[in-house]
Amino acid sequence: MTREILLVVHTGRQHNLGMAEKVAGQLIGSGMRLRVLAGEAPDLSPECYTEVVAPSSKAAEGTELVLVLGGDGTLLRAAELARVAGVPVFGVNLGRVGFLAGADFDALDEAVDAVIEGRYHVEERMTVDVTAWLDSRVLARTWALNEASVEKSSRERILDVVVEVDGHPVSAFGCDGVLCSTPTGSTAYAFSAGGPVIWPEVRALLVVPSNAHALFSRPLVVSQDSLLALEIDAQGHDAVLCCDGQRHFDLPAGARVEVVEGETPLRLVRLYDASFTDRLVRKFELPVHGWRGPGR
Structure with a gap:
């Protein structure tokens, strides 16, 4: 069965367009089908997608996940499509993969490989x-x-x-x-x-x-x-x-x-299991020097 992904891109940034082309090449090369939104397709290379869809409630229907290349605003915009379709959303934010979802990979290739190989976790978030x-x-x-x-x-x-x-x-x-x-x-x-x-x-x-x-x-x-x-x-x-x-x-x-x-939660992709505490410390760069851990 062919796997499909909806790719949502903040096309207003040239860097994101280059990322989209790179990611799309890897995903399509692995045998996946890629959908993109009609409003974003004109800014993307035709090699970045296999189908153009309207930004309606059915845009992500039947896909495995919604992959977002952009900032928090782009992810929140795409979250509506993912939530309605009941599929998870995965965000690549400001050069740091999966910021909202709690991942911490510097290498985009590593994250894309995890998606291709299905090596990711999904957690539900209350709405x-x-x-x-x-x-x-x-x-x-x-x-x-x-x-x-x-x-x-x-x-x-x-x-x-x-x-x-x-x-x-x-x-x-x-x-x-x-x-x-x-x-x-x-x-x-x-x-x-x-x-x-x-x-x-x-x-x-x-x-x-x-x-x-x-x-x-x-x-x-x-x-x-x-x-x-x-x-x-x-x-x-x-x-x-x-x-x-x-x-x-x-x-x-x-x-x-x-x-x-909310009656319908949102499902977020995480690339690895890490406690919220650790993710919180990383997000806000909290000082934890001097921590000694539980007594032995």
């Missing part, structure tokens, strides 16, 4: 499903791998919100925004906003206020089964819902955003 309402009218239905954020629409204004957990109000305050994050997102935007790092195997949701004007504005970690809601003051200003920095929706005053554990 969130997000719904925005105004009274009984649905404004948006979407999802996020890292976080859903509700933010003020203008720099000079304050966003007034009420945070709710499982149908009970927790606190109301003025702020720049509020983030509802997954464990995966705890090392992304939520981390920058002062939230804690949550290990991926911890099934939980994270709420992080951004620059809140309140005594009680600490990050909250709640159950994966919780329903988080953010209500925008009906007498206040409009806001913006942003998911993974990719999908944006305008929210009028009085809107309500609900966040729950």
Whole structure:
């Protein structure tokens, strides 16, 4: 049976085009079929693919995985295609293979060989499903791998919100925004906003206020089964819902955003087994000198 891969490329960088040609040659040479998205095909050499597909929900259907050549934004864009198709996504980020997926190979050839030989692991990452309402009218239905954020629409204004957990109000305050994050997102935007790092195997949701004007504005970690809601003051200003920095929706005053554990997780490729602790230390270049390990 012929193996197929969807190749997604950040074609705005010349370096990525060269990488795409190199990777495609190895994969096609091994007998694989490569799909590319219609919007990217004109920038790629015809030798880089065997089929051009529309960027629809069926783009990755029937493939083994989605291979991404680009940065975090490109991976998050491709993640939607992988999630819908139920296939894993593997990212090559800024010259470092599999950054989001936890790999640490400097040699691109080694990573491609691992894909060709099937020597990779797949792990599931929790997502969130997000719904925005105004009274009984649905404004948006979407999802996020890292976080859903509700933010003020203008720099000079304050966003007034009420945070709710499982149908009970927790606190109301003025702020720049509020983030509802997954464990995966705890090392992304939520981390920058002062939230804690949550290990991926911890099934939980994270709420992080951004620059809140309140005594009680600490990050909250709640159950994966919780329903988080953010209500925008009906007498206040409009806001913006942003998911993974990719999908944006305008929210009028009085809107309500609900966040729950996603029905469909995202599957990420890892090239080797390494603990999240080790990956965290590498990602943030944390100082661990002086560590002696468990006593013998």
